[in-house]
Amino acid sequence: MCVDSATKYLHRARIYLGKNVETEGNLGENIIRELLGDLLGKGRKVCCDNFFTSPSLGQFLYQAKTFLIGTIRANRKGLPKGYGNQALEKGQCQFLYRNEETLVKVQAKKIKRFMVYCNYRHDADYNEKEKKPTLVTNYNKRKPHVDLFNREAEKYAYRPATRRWPMRVFHWIIDCAAINAHVLHQQHTGASSRRMFLNELADKLMEQQQQIHVNEHWSNIRFRKIAESFDELRTKTMGGSHSKLIHCKSINDDGEICNKPSRQTQECNNCHKPACPEHYVELKLCHGCEQNMKIEEPAMCKKKYHPF
Structure with missing residues (x-):
């Protein structure tokens, strides 16, 4: 999967169909080339894990004006022989440079170490706050975006x-x-609310079919009930904490506009202005319209009965 790190937009994906598919050369390198496609030559930076990263891929992307950063396996072709198996002091790091390529080896624990490769010249800086090389922190910022996309898809x-x-x-x-x-x-x-967007998207996708079924003479009672209750269901699912804040435009007793933000505002039947629950009466009028209108209750008849 090729995902944009800033917006989590899926640019391209490839489905693994098994080992029956014939591939030439390194499988991970071929996948990266296929996923990037038209993104090559635009100065973008690619972040991948150790299954894909290799010096040959880095050199190819550098010629295509594309930068590569990622963890790399110790037995990759093109690395110094036996370099990945050499232990360092705990917390120590070591940088290697070749032309424009940079390789850093980090001894995270006593028996655990890893290497990060990039196909461009990177300074040997050390982040004292995170106690890691800057190259490693730059990789950590970009590596989780595919996982974040999968988490959003599962949500x-x-x-x-x-x-x-x-x-x-x-x-x-x-x-x-x-x-x-x-x-x-x-x-x-x-x-920003993805839940509200999906509700609106489902509404638009079903709207045409709903109209067709409602207008047809063969539409059954069950479907009509579903269609009639759809608006009510949509209102319930889109309400709550994600609904929009609306300011009350009703005039209070002091003659000033309330302007109180609320998610439960109602529209006045007279002036059609939003009113908060505090200024919305049972007559479905805002507080200002209620004060301006004089509503007189009819006098009660005191006669026991009326003759015909």
Whole structure:
């Protein structure tokens, strides 16, 4: 999966179909080339784990004006022989440079060490606060975005029980398309609630079919009940803490506008201005319209009965 680190937008993904697919050369390197596609040559920075990272991939991306940073395995072709197995003091790090390439080895624990590779010249700086090289902290900032995308996909995922793997892939594609649509919607409108966006998206996708079924003479009673209760269900699911704050425009007893923010405002039937629950009476009027209108109750008749 190729995911943008800033917006979590899925650019491209590849489905693993097993070992029957013939590949030439390094599998991880071929996957990175395929996923990047038209992103090559635009000066972007790619972050990947040790399954994909290799010096040959770094050299190829450097020629394509693309930067690479990621953890690398000690037995990768192109690294100094036996360098990854050499132990250091606990907490110690060591930098190696070759042309424009940078390699840092970190001894995290007594028997645990790892290496981070990048295909561009990086300074041998050390972050005293995190007690790690700056190259490692830069990698840690970018590495979790694919996992964050998967977590967002699982949050509102649709996973019906099925034994057919193409159906599972199809449902996953729908979830990914919904996330990408929300990212584009957020960039254009500034809306941040994904739950409300999915409710609106489902509403728009079902609207055409609902109209077709309602207008047809063969629509059954069950479907009509579902269609009639859809608006009420949508209001309940989109309400709560994620609903928009609206300021009350009713005039209080002092002759001033209330301007109190509330998520439970109602519209006045007379002036059509929003009113908070404090200034909204049972007559469905705001406080100002209630004071201006004189409502007289009819006099009660005291006669026991009326003759015909």
